[in-house]
Amino acid sequence: MPQMTQAETKQRAAFHHMAEVMKGLEADLRWGLTDSARIPAGWHKIAAEDPTPKKRHISIRLDEDVLKFFQAMGAGYLTRINAVLRCFMLARLAGVVKGAAEVDHGQEARAEYLREMEAYMKEKPELDRLMALGGKAGDAAYAKASARLDRIQALLLGMLDGVVEDMEQG
Structure with a gap:
């Protein structure tokens, strides 16, 4: 496989x-x-409504490739576009798809990164002193500093992945 x-x-x-x-x-x-x-x-309200909602005529601008995609499926492409929008609406109501107000946008990751950096900067002078001494204390200080820096690196990489994902999604 x-x-x-x-x-x-x-x-x-x-x-x-x-x-x-x-x-x-x-x-x-x-x-x-x-x-x-x-x-x-919200689903209970939708279920109580007329199962065939009224249609309303509007003008909407779609990306050319999106329109071509749906048109390539043949007749009924506007109905399919409506079905996709309805599915999105229901997914939002169900909490399956988060809205802008519910999305973190990396705030929590940034805050965690800043906490880790602040803690590292506070520990750094003592860790440097212990590493300079060598021996078991120096080894332990080196291991602690390495672990903290690995965590900071992982947080940064995670934030970068989030930025790349956001850019790919538009």
């Missing part, structure tokens, strides 16, 4: 997570557990 790319691994994990969530929802609906936390309050 060939090695999966990172994107394929993430896609597979997202698919399995979605399947688990849907299995849970199915069980809740089958057993009539309408008070379940897995069923967002």
